[in-house]
Amino acid sequence: MAKVQVLGTGCIKCGYLMKNAEVAVAERQAGDLVEKVDDIVKVLEFNPSALPALVINGKVVSNGTLPSSEEIKQLIDQSNEGEGL
Template sequence: MDIKVLGTGCPKCKTLEKLTRDAVEELGIDANITKVEDIMDIMQYNVAKTPALVVDGKVLIKGTLPSYDALKKMLS
């Protein structure tokens, strides 16, 4: 699974990255997680508001921070 956390470094973006890493570890998912901070790279996903989460090329979250349980459900 390829997971990208899109965000320029704001507190919500950092929180989404941490929650994503925790959820992947808890669920035992084999995933490559990268943090994308470059605004031009973020815009390629048609994301205007961060944080955003991209899983296998599909944008699942934009502009909001989901609960930990909701995030685990999305990833499983």
């Protein structure tokens, strides 16, 4: 199970990234959680270099890009492998 967070301030790109993350999580059917983080103080705690940003299990994995749902699934898998899950 992964925790996927979309960091952004509510722009159109943030919305697309959130939608892609929700699709990826739904397709994985692994009990992953998706969360939108739009509080700027919380966003800055992750220190992203650009927005929107994608965080998986507490680690920023994408900055300023819009990975597809397929790419997000791969990033989740890579994150889980890195944690020995």
